[in-house]
Amino acid sequence: MVMKHVLLAKFKEEVTAEKVEELIRGYANLVSLVPSMKAFHWGKDVSIENLHQGFTHVFESTFDTTEGIAEYISHPAHVEFANIFLPALDKVLVVDFQPTSGTGN
Numbered sequence: 001m002v003m004k005h006v007l008l009a010k011f012k013e014e015v016t017a018e019k020v021e022e023l024i025r026g027y028a029n030l031v032s033l034v035p036s037m038k039a040f041h042w043g044k045d046v047s048i049e050n051l052h053q054g055f056t057h058v059f060e061s062t063f064d065t066t067e068g069i070a071e072y073i074s075h076p077a078h079v080e081f082a083n084i085f086l087p088a089l090d091k092v093l094v095v096d097f098q099p100t101s102g103t104g105n
Contacts (some may be wrong), residue, residue: 003063003098005072008055010091020057023085027059033077036068037061054091069096 011020024042031040039062045052063069072078086092 001065001098003066003069003096005061005063005069006095006097007059007061008091008093009057009059009089010054011056011088012090015088019088023088024057026081027085030061030072030077030081034072034075036063036065036071036075038063038068055093066096 027042028040031037040060042057042059045056045058061072063072
């Protein structure tokens with residue numbers, strides 16, 4: 001089983017580009033600190049439709065199980081990082097899901 005943890009973010013206007021880069025490096029570093037976190041990807045919104053609702057960044061983490069996500073959320077390294085990361089955000093949305101393949105039939 002594979003589980004995805006997706007965080008959509010809009011950084012506060014006063015957060016500098018350099019600070020955003022620093023925060024993203026910190027987020028990516030969690031892969032080496034939290035055993036249940038298997039992979040991390042991120043990107044900036046590039047949609048041509050104006051449906052992003054102000055979210056500018058997408059962060060995707062991969063886990064083997066929902067228990068792995070729970071371990072990540074309570075892991076001291078994640079808690080410490082979240083206490084720095086979340087105050088820099090104006091908006092945040094988190095979704096956990098199990099990806100499917102094919103057409104869904």
